[in-house]
Amino acid sequence: MLRAAILVVSTTAAQDASTDAAIPALKDVFTTDGDGKWDVAETVIVSDDSAAIQKSILQWTDAVADDEKLVNLIVTTGGTGFAISDVTPEAVSELIEKPAPGLVHGMLAASLQVTPFAVMSRPVAGVRKRTIIVTLPGSPKGAKENLQAIIKMLPHACLLAAGMDSRSLHSGGVGKLERKAGVTGPSSCQGHSHGNHGHGPGHGLVRHAPPADAVQASALSSDPSLGPTRRNRASPYPMLSVDEALACIEKFTPGVIECQRPVNQDLVGFVLARDVYAAEDVPAFRASIVDGYAVVVPKHADEDGASKSSNRTLSGIFPVTSISHAAPGEAKVLGDGEIARITTGAPLPAGANAVVMVENTVLHSTTEDGQEEREVEIRAANVRDGDNVREVGSDVRKGHLLMQKGERITAVGGEVGLLAAAGVQHVTVYRRPVVGVLSTGNEIVEHTARSPSELRLGEVRDTNRPTLLVAAQHWGFATVDLGIVVDQPQTLEQRLRDALRQVDVIVTTGGVSMGELDLLKPTIERALGGTIHFGRVAMKPGKPTTFATVTVKEASRTSETATLGGDSSSSSHSTRRSVRAIFSLPGNPASALVTFHLFVLPALRKMAGEHPHGLPHVSVVLTHDFVLDRERPEYHRAVVSVGADGVLRATSTGGQRSSKVGSMRGANALLCMPAGPEPLKTGAKVTALLMGNIRSDL
Known part of the structure; x- marks a missing residue:
């Protein structure tokens, strides 16, 4: 040392x-x-x-x-x-x-x-x-x-x-x-920055690239410093099928991380990492199920001398000696021949063993000022010990298994209410990954920038970043807007390094094809020392989709408090290595959104402990003829709806060109269309991956 x-x-x-x-x-x-x-x-x-x-x-x-x-x-x-x-x-x-x-x-x-x-x-x-x-x-x-x-x-x-x-x-x-x-000098493709800027929650120093000779031995990407004349004219990355690409993502995506979260409304979306048991009985006291009057049902001794509840008719006029409301308080002990007015959910007074509904009573007399009941006549038949009473632990018994590992906390299933009622203060869940979205390209400008008449020739409004941020948020993942970065090696490298400190998964769009300014692959592979697991997929749209991982060093912490995405923070630090996933998606809007749902979402769901990882799939009937691509399977944007007959039907959103952002408008499904020379006819059945709720034609 x-x-x-x-x-x-x-x-x-x-x-x-x-x-x-x-x-x-x-x-x-x-x-x-x-x-x-x-x-x-x-x-x-x-x-x-x-x-x-x-x-x-x-x-x-x-x-x-x-x-x-x-x-x-x-x-x-x-x-x-x-x-x-x-x-x-x-x-x-x-x-x-x-x-x-x-x-x-x-x-x-x-x-x-x-x-x-x-x-x-x-x-x-x-x-x-x-x-x-x-x-x-x-x-x-x-x-x-x-x-x-x-x-x-x-x-x-x-x-x-x-x-x-x-x-x-x-x-x-x-x-x-x-x-x-653990450093490298300027490589043949670009200089290297050692800055540690843009520090995000829970993340530390991104590791330096491996030595240049090691990079050169393993890199498949072009070296940008060699210029356009010496770049690859065909992609050096093997063409994977969609299933092969998904298997690769399943294999190399980082696994789940456990963390503690308080039981509150922010717990929605998290998956339990451990079984949860009730911390207390629900209810914790004998409570009334109805509004009415707490009474004492007399008991008699059976042949063995044991006390046994009688099944009898309660009738007569009884004095109202106390009141028991659901609000905290103590009620007077109830004796034989006395009754207490009681509200739903209120604790039974000591001595009471049943409740008669208010509908089975008649007001007999009031106090002198007329503001309170003094006597009530009861007319109830077959009253038994325990009638209209919710017993201690009758809903949930202390120590009872409430929820199992792997269950997801939803906004509509009452899980938060169940945990809160049973006195559970914190649960162990799988941390939900934080997603950063970065747009690349010299031509890209903010979608709010300039009026239409002020856009310069070649400038394109950034539609991918806001679209993907919204898509990730729709699926319940916290996001970080990483902005726009120009096609310049050092700038791109530093922006990615900054992003790796802030998020668990980086999603970029653009810069993954075969142009001289397509720098994502060489930057990930050569400057960051990352591993590109695939760089081409046999599909339409989305052929140049790239999946990579980068190992970083971060500050781990020994005690946990919830932060963005369920990460932790504390005053005690150590260093550990972690893996970050990078998905570099095509720049065309439709391609970016299709590949996000097809590839990025399964990785996010795996890291969050959700099952299944991919989109739900159903069988649908085509409402019209669909032209097929001759060479590649296509993920066709469509609207799936259900009619009165219960049959799911799919209709195309129109032109499917990958740059046509309108092809995603209204789409709630991706149709898995095979490659082939002939169209699929009306009435044919195909598999649909559901991105949203099924529409109703009723």
């Missing part, structure tokens, strides 16, 4: 340490990005004073005789700007014996990818004695980003500064050093 120290330079924080947010931010970088190599041994806060800064650093660098207590790295945060009080670079520069301009350049290069105002920073880095010293910005976000930019290389620098033999460290060349650090 390498020892690190954090020095916060802030007069405000020195006066009130609770105002400092930099120390936890930097500790998080050492934990989540440091590959388990760092121990943050000390943290100190000082004012913006050169002498105080230098005193703290010298205690770590010059006053240490024991190698085990050597501080390998000192990072300072604060005082690097242009304010009069900003003196950190000057104070540190006086102590540095060997400047490290490369570290400074690395931090500035990473920061400039975030904001042009990074030019306002004045970082300093170098070596004193056997310790590396690096100054970071004062903002927690800026400090975190700067440290992330260089932390992979710092262990190597610290070992050299501590006195390790450089020849043995450098044996094997730069490639070995990069592999050991």
Whole structure:
């Protein structure tokens, strides 16, 4: 373990340490990005004073005789700007014996990818004695980003500064050093950014790409840096059938993750990961089933001397001695010959053993003011012990199995009410994945941008992103709008890295075909080090649909509180590897929506623990002739309805060109049409995948 120290330079924080947010931010970088190599041994806060800064650093660098207590790295945060009080670079520069301009350049290069105002920073880095010293910005976000930019290389620098033999460290060349650090230099297709921006709920650092030689050995995608003349003229990816593609998704989609959720209205849609048992009896007391009067039914002894309820007619005039409402309260103990007025759901008074309905009574007398009943005449036949009484635990008994693992909480099935009634406060469920949707393309503009007359030649309004966001939300999944990204390798790579920190599944549209600006596949494969499981499917529409996974490192947490999608957060962190799924769908609107329902939805449902994973399918009768594609099976957009005879019938939504967004309007099904030279005739039966409710022709 390498020892690190954090020095916060802030007069405000020195006066009130609770105002400092930099120390936890930097500790998080050492934990989540440091590959388990760092121990943050000390943290100190000082004012913006050169002498105080230098005193703290010298205690770590010059006053240490024991190698085990050597501080390998000192990072300072604060005082690097242009304010009069900003003196950190000057104070540190006086102590540095060997400047490290490369570290400074690395931090500035990473920061400039975030904001042009990074030019306002004045970082300093170098070596004193056997310790590396690096100054970071004062903002927690800026400090975190700067440290992330260089932390992979710092262990190597610290070992050299501590006195390790450089020849043995450098044996094997730069490639070995990069592999050991978990980084890569600029590949043949694009540069690599180390920034960690757009941090999402529960997610940590996205792993760096593997070495370039490893990528080149396994990559099937074209290298964008080689230009259009050397790109693939035919797709190098095998053509899979739809069934093969679905099997691939089933195999490589990440599995379920358990989490705790409170029992409330936000539980709808989640699937139980464990059986749930009642925490208490329902009802917890003997309660009246009707509005009426609680009475005492006399009992008599049978031949064995046991008390036995009589079956008798209650008649006569009885005094009303108490009232029992459903609201909390205590009723008077009821004696023989006394009755108590009672409302539905109210607890029976002590001594009472039956309830007579109000319909079987007559008011006999009132109090002097006429506001209350004094006596009531009862005319009820065959009254027994327990009549109109809901016994303790008669609805649900404590410890009884309420719901089983695998059951889904619905909005109409009463599951939330059942759990709440039985005193269940929290349940263990499968976390629902969060979906991010990203549109790609230089030609894509926001659908709200510009009036029709202001659209420039070639510009296209973004219809895919809002459509897919709505579709994911319809199926009950939380979404993140990832916006639009241009066809530029570095920009696309950084946007995907940001997205991998925010969501569990990324859905992109466009950029997956064979054009020179179709960069999704090479970016996933070459820059992110992801695995493309398939890049072509034998179907219409949606042939270039791509499915990939990327392994990332994230901060795992030891205690859970519900967040977006059911993830967890806590103050205790560790690092773990997780898999993110990426679906790169075609850019044509109809293709994107069809492939979302056919491929993305099953993956989301698998991750959420839902069964079945795919769309429900039914047999339907065609209402007219359907022309078939000669080469590929087609997923035809259609409307399925049911008539008075109970037969399901399917009607096409019209022209099925993949760019025709109107072909999805009103569609509630995808018809699985085989390839063939001849049309399917009216009355033929085919399988329909239902995307929505069946319409009624009644």
